[in-house]
Amino acid sequence: MPAKGWIEVSDTYCKGCELCISACPQEVMELDMTRLTPKGYHPAHTFKDGCTGCAICALVCPDAAITVYREITKAVPTPVGA
Amino acid sequence: MVATNANNLVYERPEGFTDTPTHYCPGCTHGVAHRLIAEVLEEMDLIDRTIGVAPVGCSVFAYNYFDTDFVEAPHGRAPAMATGIKRVLPDRIVFTYQGDGDLASIGMGEIVHAAARGENLTVIFINNANYGMTGGQMAPTTLPGMKTTSSPNGRDVETQGFPIRMAEMLSTLDGVGYCVRRSLHDPKNIRLAKKAIRTAFETQARGLGFSMVELLSTCPTNWGMTPVDSLKFVEQHMVPAFPLGDYKVAAGVAQIKI
Amino acid sequence: MPRELWKGNEAIAEASVRAGLDAYFGYPITPQTEILEYLSKRMPELGRAFVQAESELGAINMVYGAACAGVRVMSTSSSPGVSLMMEGLSYIQGTEVPAVLVNVMRGGPGLGNIAPSQADYNQAVHGGGHGDYHNIVLAPASVQEAIDLTVMSFDLAEKYRTICMVILDGSVGQMMEPAKMPEMRPMQRANWDWATDGRMGKRPRRILSSIYLDPIEEEKLNLRLLSRWKTIQRDEVRYKEYFLDDAEFVIVGFGTAGRVALSAVRQARAKGIKVGLLRPITVSPFPFEAIEQLVGRVSGFLVTEMNSGQMLEDVRLAVKGRVPVEFYGRMGGVVPFTEEILHEIERIASSKLSVDVDPREAWLERMAQAV
Numbered sequence: 230m231p232a233k234g235w236i237e238v239s240d241t242y243c244k245g246c247e248l249c250i251s252a253c254p255q256e257v258m259e260l261d262m263t264r265l266t267p268k269g270y271h272p273a274h275t276f277k278d279g280c281t282g283c284a285i286c287a288l289v290c291p292d293a294a295i296t297v298y299r300e301i302t303k304a305v306p307t308p309v310g311a
Numbered sequence: 312m313v314a315t316n317a318n319n320l321v322y323e324r325p326e327g328f329t330d331t332p333t334h335y336c337p338g339c340t341h342g343v344a345h346r347l348i349a350e351v352l353e354e355m356d357l358i359d360r361t362i363g364v365a366p367v368g369c370s371v372f373a374y375n376y377f378d379t380d381f382v383e384a385p386h387g388r389a390p391a392m393a394t395g396i397k398r399v400l401p402d403r404i405v406f407t408y409q410g411d412g413d414l415a416s417i418g419m420g421e422i423v424h425a426a427a428r429g430e431n432l433t434v435i436f437i438n439n440a441n442y443g444m445t446g447g448q449m450a451p452t453t454l455p456g457m458k459t460t461s462s463p464n465g466r467d468v469e470t471q472g473f474p475i476r477m478a479e480m481l482s483t484l485d486g487v488g489y490c491v492r493r494s495l496h497d498p499k500n501i502r503l504a505k506k507a508i509r510t511a512f513e514t515q516a517r518g519l520g521f522s523m524v525e526l527l528s529t530c531p532t533n534w535g536m537t538p539v540d541s542l543k544f545v546e547q548h549m550v551p552a553f554p555l556g557d558y559k560v561a562a563g564v565a566q567i568k569i
Numbered sequence: 570m571p572r573e574l575w576k577g578n579e580a581i582a583e584a585s586v587r588a589g590l591d592a593y594f595g596y597p598i599t600p601q602t603e604i605l606e607y608l609s610k611r612m613p614e615l616g617r618a619f620v621q622a623e624s625e626l627g628a629i630n631m632v633y634g635a636a637c638a639g640v641r642v643m644s645t646s647s648s649p650g651v652s653l654m655m656e657g658l659s660y661i662q663g664t665e666v667p668a669v670l671v672n673v674m675r676g677g678p679g680l681g682n683i684a685p686s687q688a689d690y691n692q693a694v695h696g697g698g699h700g701d702y703h704n705i706v707l708a709p710a711s712v713q714e715a716i717d718l719t720v721m722s723f724d725l726a727e728k729y730r731t732i733c734m735v736i737l738d739g740s741v742g743q744m745m746e747p748a749k750m751p752e753m754r755p756m757q758r759a760n761w762d763w764a765t766d767g768r769m770g771k772r773p774r775r776i777l778s779s780i781y782l783d784p785i786e787e788e789k790l791n792l793r794l795l796s797r798w799k800t801i802q803r804d805e806v807r808y809k810e811y812f813l814d815d816a817e818f819v820i821v822g823f824g825t826a827g828r829v830a831l832s833a834v835r836q837a838r839a840k841g842i843k844v845g846l847l848r849p850i851t852v853s854p855f856p857f858e859a860i861e862q863l864v865g866r867v868s869g870f871l872v873t874e875m876n877s878g879q880m881l882e883d884v885r886l887a888v889k890g891r892v893p894v895e896f897y898g899r900m901g902g903v904v905p906f907t908e909e910i911l912h913e914i915e916r917i918a919s920s921k922l923s924v925d926v927d928p929r930e931a932w933l934e935r936m937a938q939a940v
Contacts, residue, residue, distance in 0.1 A: 247338070252497070287322040361767065378774055380774050381778075383779065385656055388656075399591060399635045
């Protein structure tokens with residue numbers, strides 16, 4: 230069973246560049262066309278289940294806008310870049 | 312959903328960053344390079360004794376984003392300023408962050424001689440094949456045939472010369488401890504880039520000489536592409552012209568385990 | 570300390586070491602190279618930083634970096650090299666960090682020659698680099714003064730977070746004279762509250778930059794620099810007076826031109842001519858007030874320089890047309906003889922001067938006959 234994860238995308242930093250969307254291996258991300266950030270961008274978000282907390286979205290994010298969490302099952306998650 | 316707490320955390324914005332959102336265009340890989348540096352400084356516990364040297368170019372305001380001391384150099388002179396700082400504060404970590412116009416054109420003298428002297432500095436070199444800040448003019452690294460605002464018909468090598476491969480060029484100098492080229496166009500390469508940045512700072516921390524990481528980067532706005540297409544351009548056109556690899560890894564650096 | 574025989578350039582080098590020079594960055598150029606050579610040996614033996622840079626551009630930006638780190642730092646060069654440093658000077662002033670730059674001037678423009686000259690007065694005093702700033706500029710006329718002013722230049726630079734330049738011509742740099750060195754100051758870094766020397770667990774980060782993207786902020790910097798400059802003008806003017814008490818007219822000359830003029834004044838005095846000499850030590854800030862005091866009681870001024878009359882303009886600005894101002898200069902690396910200036914003194918003493926004569930035009934006419 231794949232790990233269950235979730236992300237938080239900061240409206241302060243996200244510029245809606247879509248790099249996370251194309252990089253997401255689970256294809257669970259898109260721009261949230263119903264919202265605008267204070268800077269006027271549609272922010273990225275997960276639109277369906279399937280996030281594994283792999284953190285690839287955070288790895289490619291140029292604005293360090295994404296915080297990644299993963300449900301603890303047995304193994305300690307491997308931090309990004311390690 | 313499980314409660315969000317530190318135990319669940321896989322990734323968060325590095326402490327080496329300030330709270331300031333960057334001024335970079337959406338999708339610009341400057342932000343990725345910045346983030347990797349901040350992560351490495353945090354992991355090595357160096358934020359407290361690092362002094363950065365910002366260039367002139369898009370990253371002129373780099374000093375706003377790192378929670379370290381910073382100075383802002385004249386165009387191309389960052390390696391000279393960094394030399395001045397490092398020579399009087401040898402126990403500090405000093406790095407420059409320079410673009411291709413800054414480092415490979417107007418600052419060619421400064422970078423070559425800082426490397427030749429083996430200044431114990433780290434240089435992060437962003438190669439995105441154009442002058443971003445001034446609106447996308449031809450840079451020393453612009454690819455043959457590539458259109459820019461000052462090579463509107465495409466760079467004609469007959470009259471405008473050939474791209475300069477800095478990592479290869481500097482690797483011939485004996486003062487260089489570590490000199491590599493990486494790319495920021497996909498997750499795998501970003502991981503490799505981070506490891507190289509870590510190795511470069513380790514090189515400096517151990518006094519093993521000049522270290523430089525050249526990073527192939529994007530400029531979606533001036534290239535006239537989406538951020539995603541820009542990454543494809545790097546993979547398809549820039550990597551073949553600027554091959555990724557380790558151009559100089561001195562014996563002492565090769566022993567560093569990360 | 571006893572008096573010893575010192576060559577001007579080496580005296581400047583040793584004086585800077587004794588003043589606590591922490592780092593030196595330079596590039597070889599005649600006629601100042603002895604400073605670089607001397608420090609290449611002296612600095613490393615004291616464990617201090619020395620780098621022979623790849624160019625004057627490199628050197629001044631190394632100075633800029635070390636100045637931001639908060640240490641006593643200096644570069645030295647000669648005219649063409651100083652031109653290359655103008656970018657760095659502007660940035661250093663825009664960042665408000667202290668640095669010392671010595672210019673051993675030579676004939677110009679362009680490559681010119683390596684003979685003594687004062688042709689860089691305007692560059693040092695009235696600008697050089699881009700933007701709105703002023704340098705403190707000290708002009709020694711002897712080896713002893715070169716030592717004393719070099720030491721003073723560090724204190725002034727740090728007091729006002731500015732560039733302090735020492736300008737001398739190649740003859741002061743190359744001549745040997747008996748002079749007294751100061752005691753070695755103990756090396757102690759100042760720990761400035763503005764220096765980017767690493768947070769080191771003690772404080773929030775610092776940024777040193779010359780960027781003020783918002784014009785209102787840039788104007789605030791300009792006003793701050795100007796306000797500081799007005800303090801410098803008020804408190805730091807220095808000059809030497811010779812035979813001024815009963816002088817009927819006064820020579821104004823700095824550096825070697827002032828020194829040659831002093832010999833001429835002494836000879837003129839022996840002949841009974843009541844002439845005096847005002848020799849600016851700080852050519853910037855310029856001693857306007859000292860000239861103002863003289864205007865009321867002398868019949869005129871003679872400005873002597875080794876250029877085409879650059880300080881002449883400042884003297885005229887001080888005199889404001891109230892009494893005649895005459896000029897005598899030699900250029901291109903030619904040092905005037907005492908006899909030439911004595912001849913000028915005698916000419917002025919025996920003729921009726923007019924405020925309506927353009928001093929430079931009149932000088933050129935006399936030069937045309939002489940040269």
